[in-house]
Amino acid sequence: MPDTALPPTIPTAPVTPAILESLRAIVGDKGLIADDQGKQPFVTDWRGSIVGNAAVVVRPANVEEVSKVVKLCHDNGIAIVPQAGNTGLMGGATPWPSHTGIVLSVGRMNKVLNVDPVGYSMTVEAGCVLQTLQETAASHDRFFPLFLGAQGSCMIGGNLSTNAGGVQVLRYGNARNLVMGLEVVLPNGDIWNGLRALKKDNTGYDLKHLFMGAEGTLGIITKAVLKLWPAAKDVATAWLAIRDPQAAIEILSEAHGASEDNVGSCELMSRTCTDMVLRNIPGTQDPLKADTEWFLLLEWTSARPKAEGAEGMAEKMEQFLADQMEAGRVIDAVIAQSEAQARNMWVIRESVAPASRAEGPGLSYDISVSISKVPEFIERGLKAALDILPSIRPYPLGHIGDGNIHFSFMGPKGMDRETLKQYSPAITRAVNDLVTSLDGSISAEHGIGIDKLDELSHYRSRIELDTMRTIKRALDPKNIMNPGKVLRI
Ligand SMILES: Cc1cc2nc3c(=O)[nH]c(=O)nc-3n(C[C@H](O)[C@H](O)[C@H](O)COP(=O)(O)OP(=O)(O)OC[C@H]3O[C@@H](n4cnc5c(N)ncnc54)[C@H](O)[C@@H]3O)c2cc1C
Numbered sequence: 001m002p003d004t005a006l007p008p009t010i011p012t013a014p015v016t017p018a019i020l021e022s023l024r025a026i027v028g029d030k031g032l033i034a035d036d037q038g039k040q041p042f043v044t045d046w047r048g049s050i051v052g053n054a055a056v057v058v059r060p061a062n063v064e065e066v067s068k069v070v071k072l073c074h075d076n077g078i079a080i081v082p083q084a085g086n087t088g089l090m091g092g093a094t095p096w097p098s099h100t101g102i103v104l105s106v107g108r109m110n111k112v113l114n115v116d117p118v119g120y121s122m123t124v125e126a127g128c129v130l131q132t133l134q135e136t137a138a139s140h141d142r143f144f145p146l147f148l149g150a151q152g153s154c155m156i157g158g159n160l161s162t163n164a165g166g167v168q169v170l171r172y173g174n175a176r177n178l179v180m181g182l183e184v185v186l187p188n189g190d191i192w193n194g195l196r197a198l199k200k201d202n203t204g205y206d207l208k209h210l211f212m213g214a215e216g217t218l219g220i221i222t223k224a225v226l227k228l229w230p231a232a233k234d235v236a237t238a239w240l241a242i243r244d245p246q247a248a249i250e251i252l253s254e255a256h257g258a259s260e261d262n263v264g265s266c267e268l269m270s271r272t273c274t275d276m277v278l279r280n281i282p283g284t285q286d287p288l289k290a291d292t293e294w295f296l297l298l299e300w301t302s303a304r305p306k307a308e309g310a311e312g313m314a315e316k317m318e319q320f321l322a323d324q325m326e327a328g329r330v331i332d333a334v335i336a337q338s339e340a341q342a343r344n345m346w347v348i349r350e351s352v353a354p355a356s357r358a359e360g361p362g363l364s365y366d367i368s369v370s371i372s373k374v375p376e377f378i379e380r381g382l383k384a385a386l387d388i389l390p391s392i393r394p395y396p397l398g399h400i401g402d403g404n405i406h407f408s409f410m411g412p413k414g415m416d417r418e419t420l421k422q423y424s425p426a427i428t429r430a431v432n433d434l435v436t437s438l439d440g441s442i443s444a445e446h447g448i449g450i451d452k453l454d455e456l457s458h459y460r461s462r463i464e465l466d467t468m469r470t471i472k473r474a475l476d477p478k479n480i481m482n483p484g485k486v487l488r489i
Pocket residue numbers: 046081082083084085086087088089091092093094106126147148149150153154155156157158159160161162163164165166167215216217219220221222350353354445446449482485
């Protein structure tokens with residue numbers, strides 16, 4: 001839970017009436033939101049747990065306008081919070097309550113500029129909604145492999161700035177692996193044009209990687225050249241009741257070969273997590289009524305269409321699941337027989353975050369360890385949390401193929417947010433100490449934002465923190481670009 005009571009030092013230069021008029025001259029009336037009601041969704045984070053402040057929300061229509069707005073802010077020492085879809089879960093896109101500057105939303109910059117199906121790339125503006133990009137790629141018989149629960153509203157600028165993960169990382173890598181080039185407005189307003197559709201480019205430091213995962217602290221991503229892949233032609237999706245997390249990693253390990261390297265996704269769900277979704281999300285159906293604490297959502301995809309009479313993904317998977325049952329890892333399983341059945345499985349997986357919101361206050365840790373250590377982490381982590389608060393209700397899940405567990409808890413029945421908050425520091429310390437002792441990461445895919453500011457400085461070495469601060473100070477000496485996020489400067 002964020003500690004907004006102890007904000008870092010951030011620039012407090014005000015947006016004066018004269019500066020407001022200069023902003024209006026750059027972006028026009030359409031690009032400014034200054035009334036409290038209009039600003040509300042831009043200063044409140046997705047979870048509703050942080051409500052910040054901003055003098056005005058600025059919505060430029062193109063990179064030239066972004067550049068002029070940033071230059072104006074730079075010259076006047078005004079802090080900027082870049083924002084895309086505002087679905088981030090660490091408070092990175094939400095201004096601090098003490099913020100006196102602007103929110104710069106890229107939502108109006110939402111054009112697909114070019115699709116090159118032969119070269120397997122597309123060039124897009126930062127405000128394109130992720131799902132639109134998936135659909136655009138599909139309409140050219142191509143695949144853009146970034147999939148996550150918020151895809152209907154998150155935007156590619158935010159995805160790249162958080163180096164988002166999701167359910168295809170196992171095969172295609174994180175967001176940063178899906179990018180060939182970027183255009184970025186630097187904190188002084190300069191435009192860096194690195195929009196190169198190149199697979200190979202060893203010309204000094206690879207600057208694009210500085211901005212991806214920087215959570216808007218080093219500049220504003222305005223365009224990107226994204227990589228595409230062939231569209232899937234043969235898909236098998238299955239819901240498996242499994243013995244335990246150890247069985248999960250063994251199943252995945254065997255699945256790579258059995259699928260001929262076609263594992264697309266492998267998602268671990270606890271029984272408590274599945275039940276929470278079924279309870280809160282209308283229309284979802286339990287794919288398999290099995291007596292177990294653990295499930296796997298396994299998907300194999302091939303770009304090769306199934307030939308008449310030949311074995312396809314489903315047949316290969318059927319044989320594989322039979323072998324895994326024989327080995328005692330799988331208790332029961334169902335392969336989706338229709339798109340609707342596959343969709344139901346995915347809706348269960350993708351609805352965990354909205355379902356948890358409906359359950360009331362909770363705690364969640366987005367951690368990673370090496371895949372083989374996942375079972376040990378889950379067992380020891382559950383014990384550590386339950387030792388501190390025995391009535392807390394765990395619902396772990398995760399992208400197990402990435403060693404990434406969303407180690408999540410509903411508060412004890414009837415416990416209010418403030419009371420739960422009192423237990424949060426002890427549980428956080430126990431979980432993150434355990435992660436660190438297993439050589440893992442305290443933030444696998446959601447980033448640092450406001451929420452993990454202090455955790456990052458606790459767990460990262462002085463050398464790492466100093467190197468990050470050196471980069472930040474070099475690019476943003478006035479500390480105007482998303483100040484007080486990721487690092488305390
Ligand atoms: C239901 C749900 C499911 C989710 N599932 C996943 C998941 O599986 N994997 C995962 O990784 N995340 C997940 N998330 C978290 C979130 O969706 C991702 O972090 C997403 O990438 C954020 O995109 P956004 O457009 O909403 O960015 P925002 O929330 O607007 O911004 C995120 C960060 O990027 C910065 N930023 C935004 N745009 C720019 C820009 N153009 N230039 C520079 N900085 C910018 C912001 O300042 C902020 O620090 C989930 C969230 C929800 C609500």
